[in-house]
Amino acid sequence: MDVAQIEKTVKEIYEQVKSESLEEGDVLINTLHRIQDHFGNFIPPEAAETLAELMDLPLSKIYEVLTFYTMFSTRPRGKYVIRVCESTPCHVTGGKAVVEALKETLGIDFNQTTEDGLFTLEFSSCLGLCGVAPVMMINDMAYGNLTPERVKAIIEELRGGEAE
């Protein structure tokens, strides 16, 4: 995507968020969420620069905020961001084996993206689904009662869906 296109998109997103917001001062984090969703799970530097200009803020301010929050990424991530819960309830119910199965099936380690650009593997804080631990989320979908077999099946299904 060229820079002009990014600038145009960011401007549209920013105007959109501003029009929805009842208060003036709090659009930055909302806008960053939308930008990230739009550009495929990360915030390109050009988008951050454009946003700084639009909001009349120094670029350092944009990065100060976006690097504070773990859910924003400055590096491109896969189409599917897999977030595995690493909290106690998931840990004591077999979370480790699930993590191993994920790494093996995907062939990557944490904070890496598969070569085909499909999957990024990340840790997550508690997802609040402890009743069906171990749990992971793939983008906005949660998957519970995980076992190594189930993890493999889920990944294969997503891969299969992409191949079609």
Add this chain to the structure above:
Amino acid sequence: MSVAVVASTVLICAGGACISAGEKSVKQVFEEKLREFALDSVVQVVETGCMGACNLGPLAVIYPEGIFYQKLTPQAAEEIVVEHLLKGRPVEKYLYKGPAGEIKAKSQEELPFFKRQVKIATRNLGVIDPTDIDEYIGRDGYFALMKVLKEMTPEEVIAEIKSSGLRGRGGAGFPTGLKWELCRKNEADQKFIICNADEGDPGAFMDRSILEGDPHSVLEGMAIGAYAIGASRGFIYVRAEYPLAIERLNIAIEQAREYGFLGENILGTDFSFDIEIRIGAGAFVCGEETALMASIEGERGQPRVKPPYPVQSGLWGKPTVINNVETLANVPPIILKGAQWFASIGTETSKGTKVFALAGKIRNTGLVEVPMGITLRELIYEIGGGIPSGKKLKAVQTGGPSGGCIPAEHLDVRVDYESLKELGTIMGSGGMVVMDEDDCMVDVAKFFLGFTVEESCGKCTPCREGTKVMLDLLEKITSGEGTHEDLEKLKELAQFISEASLCGLGQTAPNPVLSTMRYFWDEYIAHVEEKRCPAKRCKALIRYVIDPQKCVGCTACARVCPVAAITGEIRKPHEIDPEICTRCGSCMEVCRFDAISKVSP
């Protein structure tokens, strides 16, 4: 909502846990099969919020009989339609079964898990469709808001909440009515009410369940609070890890606006109030109220010094009340049924109920709402069903990374704010992680410290540097290198960090260490003096050994070992080389002859 000719209603739990266990495909089969047998006009399928018994999911309750089905699959749904809904015969194999496989009870009310509960904050969970405002209204929803606006002055509302004894359910337990009063007294052109839905304690999920299962009760609670303090704007700060909660809140806000419960001149009065959602971005510290406000303002979510308190100078410098999700969900019933009724439940200083999330080594995981003052033993054994696999309970962790452990000998403690504090832990948001004899308490303390180190925002030194040093010391101890001086240093640091940190996160961060030291000092000593881990959990301090008497030489362990540490001839006892062994435990899992065990040291 068409209820006229409905013969049966299938309530399917669409809480986050059940969805992730496959609820959608079950619902689909229910609907398909009902259509196939032309029952779809007389049997209604409704998706509800979390029913609480998460480990039995996906769940469904069929009314009018109230029959409770568990662990459903698409196949089960088909059978239930054919047998139960068509022929009127409940399908036994999907009913709840006791530990020995006996069929315990049929209806939801008869199950021990539900029998002892008193549902106030979670009154509508699992009963109504959270995406339909009419169903909420059908359960007296927005009646409290109507009563407040038409019959009560803001001062009367505050007085009612004050005399109910409601205290904040997010952790600290500050009296809600008093908070509202303090904010009301501060004159300002603009005030705010914020719902803190940045639930982040590992193992706590009551707020998520309430937001997903009954979002309108939170909106109504906020509107009542806004009227009481004189606010015209409200924010709900939800963590981004809860997309389903965000989706259902958005629907609820939209519907409430449509019906005139939010917006200008609510219910024809001159009270105007509206709510917006703000989404977090993965920072635990944003659950701290000043950090939360910074995040709403579009800043890094870092806390600041208090005072001034938010009721004096909050969001954009305006007086602000911040209430937790569960607290707000309690407000409408208190207004409707009266402070007296609410205050009649619970103990002298802790009124009403509390929602707990049961997790860890407990048979019935999930969400329960019980009167304050219930004993921990009743909670764990009568409602939670005890410890699976016959192991011994060692401790119950409450209050997440800010809390502590309650050892087995204090199981008869009454669960209320003061009693827990006396034992060196806190109520917190209500997460309860049950631990058995296989859990090492030094390791547990290390886990929570690791969490704090990860989530510390870095603004103040005691928390940023201090917790890291504490974690390093715990690492040293669990790897068998610890000394008595390290233990002393840990204690000293703990005290220093809790006194000198800027916000609640740092001030309470040492609690898991202090509490495990208080009750499980012998485990710390065992790690330091004998280089022994009594729970056989700390990898550096254990070895796996094969009992040559029991080993038959089947080679199963040698084949599964990922590092080839096991040697031996077929049909002869094998041996594990401790130098190569990585302590992964795979061999122990595959051994069918019970020949492999862990020893420490």
